[in-house]
Amino acid sequence: MAATLLQVSDLTKIFPVGGGHQLKAVSEVSFTIRRGEALALVGESGSGKTTTGRCLLRLIEPTAGHIQFDGVDILAQTQRQFRALRPRMQMVFQEPYDSLSPRMRVGRIIEEPLRMLPELDAAERQRRALEVLGMVRLGRAAYDRYPHQFSAGQQQRIGIARALVTRPDLVLLDEPTSALDVSVRAEILDLLSDLQAELGLAYLFISHDLTAVRRVCQRVAIMYLGRIVETGETEQIFEAPLHPYSRALLSSVLYPDPASRLSRYVLTGEIPSPIDLPQGCHLASRCPMVEPRCRSAYPPMDRFGEGRSVACYRAQEMRALGGLTTH
Amino acid sequence: MAPILELRELSVSYETQGGARAVLSKLSLDVSAGEALGIVGESGSGKTVLVRSILGLLDPPFRTDHGTVVFEGRDLRQLDEQSFRQLRGGSIALTTPEPRKHLNPLISIGRQIVNVLRAHQTLAEQAARTRTIELLRAVGIPDPERRLAAYPHELSGGMCQRVIIAMALAHQTKLLLVDEPTAGLDVTISRQILDLMHELAVSHGTALMLVSRDLGVVAHYCRRVAVMYDGRIVEDAPVEAFFAGPAHPYSRQLLRAAAASRGKRGAEKRVDALAEPARTGCPFRPRCPVAVAACATAVPALQQVAAGRRARCLRAEALLRQELAA
Numbered sequence: 001m002a003a004t005l006l007q008v009s010d011l012t013k014i015f016p017v018g019g020g021h022q023l024k025a026v027s028e029v030s031f032t033i034r035r036g037e038a039l040a041l042v043g044e045s046g047s048g049k050t051t052t053g054r055c056l057l058r059l060i061e062p063t064a065g066h067i068q069f070d071g072v073d074i075l076a077q078t079q080r081q082f083r084a085l086r087p088r089m090q091m092v093f094q095e096p097y098d099s100l101s102p103r104m105r106v107g108r109i110i111e112e113p114l115r116m117l118p119e120l121d122a123a124e125r126q127r128r129a130l131e132v133l134g135m136v137r138l139g140r141a142a143y144d145r146y147p148h149q150f151s152a153g154q155q156q157r158i159g160i161a162r163a164l165v166t167r168p169d170l171v172l173l174d175e176p177t178s179a180l181d182v183s184v185r186a187e188i189l190d191l192l193s194d195l196q197a198e199l200g201l202a203y204l205f206i207s208h209d210l211t212a213v214r215r216v217c218q219r220v221a222i223m224y225l226g227r228i229v230e231t232g233e234t235e236q237i238f239e240a241p242l243h244p245y246s247r248a249l250l251s252s253v254l255y256p257d258p259a260s261r262l263s264r265y266v267l268t269g270e271i272p273s274p275i276d277l278p279q280g281c282h283l284a285s286r287c288p289m290v291e292p293r294c295r296s297a298y299p300p301m302d303r304f305g306e307g308r309s310v311a312c313y314r315a316q317e318m319r320a321l322g323g324l325t326t327h
Numbered sequence: 328m329a330p331i332l333e334l335r336e337l338s339v340s341y342e343t344q345g346g347a348r349a350v351l352s353k354l355s356l357d358v359s360a361g362e363a364l365g366i367v368g369e370s371g372s373g374k375t376v377l378v379r380s381i382l383g384l385l386d387p388p389f390r391t392d393h394g395t396v397v398f399e400g401r402d403l404r405q406l407d408e409q410s411f412r413q414l415r416g417g418s419i420a421l422t423t424p425e426p427r428k429h430l431n432p433l434i435s436i437g438r439q440i441v442n443v444l445r446a447h448q449t450l451a452e453q454a455a456r457t458r459t460i461e462l463l464r465a466v467g468i469p470d471p472e473r474r475l476a477a478y479p480h481e482l483s484g485g486m487c488q489r490v491i492i493a494m495a496l497a498h499q500t501k502l503l504l505v506d507e508p509t510a511g512l513d514v515t516i517s518r519q520i521l522d523l524m525h526e527l528a529v530s531h532g533t534a535l536m537l538v539s540r541d542l543g544v545v546a547h548y549c550r551r552v553a554v555m556y557d558g559r560i561v562e563d564a565p566v567e568a569f570f571a572g573p574a575h576p577y578s579r580q581l582l583r584a585a586a587a588s589r590g591k592r593g594a595e596k597r598v599d600a601l602a603e604p605a606r607t608g609c610p611f612r613p614r615c616p617v618a619v620a621a622c623a624t625a626v627p628a629l630q631q632v633a634a635g636r637r638a639r640c641l642r643a644e645a646l647l648r649q650e651l652a653a
């Protein structure tokens with residue numbers, strides 16, 4: 001069994017926005033997810049993380065690039081061929097209630113994806129639905145009820161159950177906790193971690209909730225204006241980011257502990273419009289480390305140790321800044 | 328220092344088919360000038376109703392039944408609508424996760440701030456414009472001379488938050504109520520906004536009331552925290568002491584849930600985190616891992632448990648001792 005489950009290479013998505021202008025939502029994005037691994041895709045609004053996720057499931061068609069899922073080039077497949085693969089790639093959405101049909105009973109909602117698998121009869125579908133209801137700790141009683149009879153946290157469990165019922169290898173989680181209260185959020189995050197370990201699931205966790213990412217994911221890729229600027233193991237990056245944008249982002253996280261002190265790394269100005277981006281580094285207009293070459297060509301992804309890559313000409317100097325935690 | 332805002336036994340309810348239901352129950356709270364107070368609690372705990380009732384902005388079916396809201400010595404509940412309107416957006420300002428809603432969509436932001444300045448002091452048009460540019464620059468709006476002519480819909484959410492802070496500066500706002508300061512904003516932008524609010528408190532003595540689900544905001548930007556559960560304050564403590572060891576079991580659950588890493592399992596009795604508040608005795612009882620028989624008899628009083636700390640729990644002192652021993 002190959003260790004790599006998903007390999008994304010040079011993924012690009014361009015939206016025409018009228019007047020001959022282009023919105024390059026995703027530019028030459030490359031990453032891999034191994035079997036059983038949780039990778040976080042983080043970034044602020046407009047970074048392209050959601051568009052990237054949608055391209056993976058072909059909810060939108062990428063402009064260029066390759067996506068290999070378990071060795072299969074999914075962009076070369078017809079929609080019909082791809083549908084056969086879809087049960088192995090599932091998705092959990094941000095708004096639990098909006099993503100569940102209010103007029104269907106929970107059992108039917110969860111069985112819905114199984115209807116694409118003709119080899120399963122009604123009895124087997126029900127058996128599988130009850131099985132995943134147990135996995136998400138909801139129990140059999142939920143089967144005959146309607147979504148509105150559940151709290152937001154329980155609704156998100158239903159969404160997770162629906163994603164798991166086809167026994168996927170990869171689950172895409174799009175801001176799965178941002179609509180939830182603190183205590184419910186913690187329960188869902190713990191459930192996701194437990195399921196990952198129990199079932200050997202791989203996750204692509206799309207989020208701007210950085211403490212959630214740190215809690216659940218083994219690896220992280222940080223996006224800024226359509227590009228991955230840094231990728232590597234979660235703890236390494238959270239402790240000592242090497243890209244100026246990662247450093248600014250991660251030093252802004254407010255941990256729930258008044259004693260935690262991070263050395264702030266401050267960018268000035270707002271995120272520029274993603275329409276008609278300049279050819280150089282997208283951070284050039286806000287970066288304290290900027291120098292002339294940053295404005296002329298986008299920096300290449302350079303390797304910094306095992307599994308760590310950074311797209312910055314001055315990453316080596318950034319290393320001299322050390323860790324974020326001050327004592 | 329005398330409090331700038333004093334809430335005394337504020338009670339708010341709403342009408343349902345089955346009769347009135349309490350949203351705030353005899354809530355008492357003080358806020359001093361220059362103080363940053365964090366209000367935390369889950370959805371439905373009454374945080375937003377609290378903020379809106381201070382501003383007299385509750386609409387039916389919500390109804391203020393009882394209590395006083397004293398701001399700078401005046402009971403706001405006795406004010407007529409005309410005087411209240413002068414206060415709102417003036418001495419007391421509010422911002423929410425939709426800051427654009429608090430700006431007039433038909434008037435440029437420059438004009439809005441100029442109007443504020445000229446309503447409160449005799450200032451010539453040109454001087455007011457100059458001052459407006461200074462204010463916009465002070466809140467980090469780039470190219471303020473050009474932005475004067477911008478309308479709210481042309482600005483991002485973060486920029487609108489900044490305009491509201493600039494207006495608070497123009498008004499010399501005494502009390503800024505902030506409902507969910509980080510919701511809907513990106514991390515780096517929300518830090519810039521919080522820094523600005525903090526500066527406002529330090530340099531102008533503005534009192535801040537930050538209503539947030541985000542304990543990280545409270546940990547780093549507040550001096551004091553009040554935890555709400557089911558329309559009541561269940562704990563009120565200095566931030567350092569609170570995070571070192573909360574005195575209410577509900578606070579303890581919130582802190583554990585917010586932790587960046589997952590805590591130990593099975594350390595505590597499993598309880599139903601979704602149970603409805605109890606209607607008799609302590610409302611938190613159905614979710615409480617340390618409840619005893621006495622908790623079923625009456626709602627515990629909000630009592631002093633240590634210097635500057637109050638908690639509404641029969642077991643608060645025992646909890647604190649355990650925490651200290653651990």
